[in-house]
Amino acid sequence: MYMNQCFVKLVLICVFLILENESKNAGASNRNGKFFPLGWGIGLVRFENSVCGGADGFEGTCYTRRQCNEIGGVGAGPCAKGIGVCCIIQITCGGSSSYNNTYFTSPNFPTPYPGGSTCTVTIPKCNPDICQIRIDFLAFSLAQPDANGTCTTDAFYVIGGASNVPVLCGENSGQHIYVDFNGDSDIQLVLNTNAAATAASRAWNFKITQIGCDCPTKAPTGCLQYYTALSGTVRSFNYGTTGPQTGTRQLANENYGVCVEMQPGYCSITWGTSPGDMYAFTVTGNTNQAVGNGTIGPPSALSNGNCTTDFVVIPNPSYVNSSLVGPNTDRFCGNGFNSVTSKSLRK
Known part of the structure; x- marks a missing residue:
């Protein structure tokens, strides 16, 4: 989905600087064994x-x-x-690092990992003034979920953080998440893999960046993902462009916030589907079970306001020259999507 916002700005990660003489x-x-007399310039x-x-x-x-x-x-x-x-x-598995820009890779990366074990790493704070980590999934390939969207074969967990992180699996390369530290407690990243399952490309490479409490790039509380550019694409975890199939790529039990930074001079965001991708919005239990007129792709397959199980919430939404009012009209589900604008409530 596309988002429109402000000028693109350089994203700076706060790094605590250490000076060494x-x-x-x-x-x-x-x-x-030389001796330098007092007064020599060193x-x-x-x-x-x-x-x-x-x-x-x-x-x-x-x-x-x-x-x-x-x-x-x-x-x-x-x-x-x-x-x-x-x-x-x-x-890699069993390791620990409190250093900024640490990479957590599967054993022998990029060689596919056969699985069959639990792989855990520990991330302590590098400084008492650290509040958060950002994890960039440079490479993330695990087994797909089952037909109900549950990560039963392979699964990625975040343990010990103050913020909620859903269980992830499937293909998530290029995605990112933010996790808040819970006081001084360490954060653990855990991957469970099943050797009996076929996952020919199973491998991962995560970049872990520590962010200071007063850093301007720190994600707001409640934001699992945080975007700061003028425009870009937001994808659900394990998003794929494959057509109708048995089961779903949509992961079950996901509940998280995606946030966009407000920029000076802008007061709204326009959300729309990726051009030419008829499967860009399929938020149902199964992509074969269309909502509306039973057609996947067109906006007529949109269900707005009548979503009780799976849905995307877009705050304060409106179509062109038409506000969406009434109970739950900020909920969107089904197999199609009309572009909407979300206006800021700030004055």
Whole structure:
């Protein structure tokens, strides 16, 4: 679904900067046992632990080589004008990391994971002033749900956070979620996989970013997903463009908020289906069970206000020159969708 908003702005993730004083030639001087008399000028090097670009699209953090080795990272090229190294931090099943821009991958990624076990990693806060993490699903491929939309074969869970995260499975590459810390408690990411099930492409690669409590990119409370650009596409988890089939790609028991940042000069968002995709809106128990006139795709298959089980809520909606009023008219379900505008209630 498309959303229209304000100008595109650069998204900055708050990174806590650590300054380290270290002599560029300290290691050599210690090995040679030299003594520098008082008054000799010894250069001290300072650089920020900022985000840097590593190999194969991975982002790292600029550390000294010693720091990178101490935290179990892997150097992927120079940073800070060659003084530091772009340190990539990667963990897998059983690992733990409190460092920013940590990557959680399936064993031997990108080789498909055979499954048959529970894979858990732990994410502590890197700083007392951290409130939230953002998880980017750079790669996320698990077994599909059953015919009722329940993740019975493979499943991804988030445990210990203050915010609710639904159980996920299927194909979710390119999606993201925000999870609030619950006080000082750690957050655990858990994947249960079944070796008996066929999932030829089962693999994952998650980027975990820690966000400070006062960071402007922190998602508002209650937002599992948060979009900040002028326009873009919002997809349900495990969204796919396949036609009618036995069962559904729609995941069961999903209840979460998708938020769009308000921008100066804009007061509404227009929501519509992706052009040319007749299955862009199929919110029912089964895509074979159409609502309305029994046709999938056209707006005439929309059911508005009469949704009691599965539905999407769009606050304060209206069609062109026509407000939607009455009980539950902010609920949308069925197998079609008319473009609507959601106006801000702020003054």
